[in-house]
Amino acid sequence: MAGIIAELVVVERHGENAGTVWRRGSRMSYWLMKSEPxxxxxxxxxxxxxxxxxxxxxxxxxxxxxxGMRKGDLAFLYHSSCEVPGIMGVMExxxxxxxxxxxxxxxxxxxxxxxxPDDPRWLMVDVRYRRRLPRAITLAELRTHxxxxxxxxxxxxxxxxxxxxxGKQWQFILALA
DNA sequence: GCCAACGTTGGC
DNA sequence: GCCAACGTTGGC
Numbered sequence: 001m002a003g004i005i006a007e008l009v010v011v012e013r014h015g016e017n018a019g020t021v022w023r024r025g026s027r028m029s030y031w032l033m034k035s036e037p038x039x040x041x042x043x044x045x046x047x048x049x050x051x052x053x054x055x056x057x058x059x060x061x062x063x064x065x066x067x068g069m070r071k072g073d074l075a076f077l078y079h080s081s082c083e084v085p086g087i088m089g090v091m092e093x094x095x096x097x098x099x100x101x102x103x104x105x106x107x108x109x110x111x112x113x114x115x116x117p118d119d120p121r122w123l124m125v126d127v128r129y130r131r132r133l134p135r136a137i138t139l140a141e142l143r144t145h146x147x148x149x150x151x152x153x154x155x156x157x158x159x160x161x162x163x164x165x166x167g168k169q170w171q172f173i174l175a176l177a
Numbered sequence: 178g179c180c181a182a183c184g185t186t187g188g189c
Numbered sequence: 190g191c192c193a194a195c196g197t198t199g200g201c
Contacts, residue, residue, distance in 0.1 A: 034199090039193050060183080139200080159184035159198050 008082045010013040029068055031075035031152055033127070042077055042088040043132070050094055053124045054102045055110040061162040065125050066097045068164065075127065076165065076173070078135075078153070086138035087173065095126035133177040147172050 033053065035041070045051060054060055073093040079085055099120035102110040115121035142148055152163040165173075 036199090059185095085200070159183060159199095161198090 002176070009065040012138045018073050027167075029070065030170040031064070031073060031074045031093075032078050032163050032165050032169060033075050033091075034080040036081045037079045038082070042132055043080065045077060045089070045091065045127070046132065048129075050126055050128045052100070054100050055111065056100070056124060056161060057122060058159075059158055060159060062123055062166065064162045066123050069093050069096060069125055071096055074130070075138065076170075080161075084136065084138055086136040086141070087133065088136055089132040090130040091127040092130050093125050094128040097123040097125050100124040112151060133174075135177060137176050138172060141176070142173070145172070145176075 007067070033170045037043075040051070053065075056065065071093055073092050075093065077089045077091055078087050100110070100122045103112040103115045103120065103122045104107040104117055105111055106113075109124075112121060140150065143154055148154060148169060151165065151169055152158060152160060
């Protein structure tokens with residue numbers, strides 16, 4: 001096989017620089033992004049088509065966006081904190097990481113008084129609707145497949161709202177649908 | 178609504 | 190730098 005596809009870089013586990021980052025080689029990367037459907041659902045995305053992914057306030061998730069996500073990458077939209085959590089559809093990264101303005105908005109639930117406009121702490125990307133999966137792939141179903149044992153989503157106590165998915169995992173999940 | 182798991186904060 | 194307290198996430 002020719003060429004380096006990706007370089008895995010593990011940095012600190014907690015705090016400002018937390019994250020495990022796939023720096024890109026020649027190929028796209030795959031992601032999973034959680035959203036509570038009462039806040040923003042696949043239906044909302046299908047309607048608006050493109051949206052800024054505001055409100056990420058976790059360093060590890062931020063670092064995945066900043067260091068790993070590139071325009072054209074694909075991501076699963078996952079519904080969390082709802083009756084049937086699961087993967088609902090596919091979206092595309094339409095714009096790479098840039099400052100999330102809600103961190104400076106005192107009226108926003110995502111306001112962060114400690115973030116300075118000249119040194120923004122929180123970033124977001126834009127995502128674009130690609131398609132809905134033919135059926136939802138539920139969390140319970142994902143757990144039944146050995147092939148997905150390493151999926152970050154399935155690790156005990158997982159709370160990351162943005163996480164990488166390997167190419168193999170991506171293809172396997174798509175084949176389930 | 179409960180609660181386990183986890184990240185962050187802040188006192189020392 | 191440690192660690193207890195606290196707040197949040199998210200499945201069930």
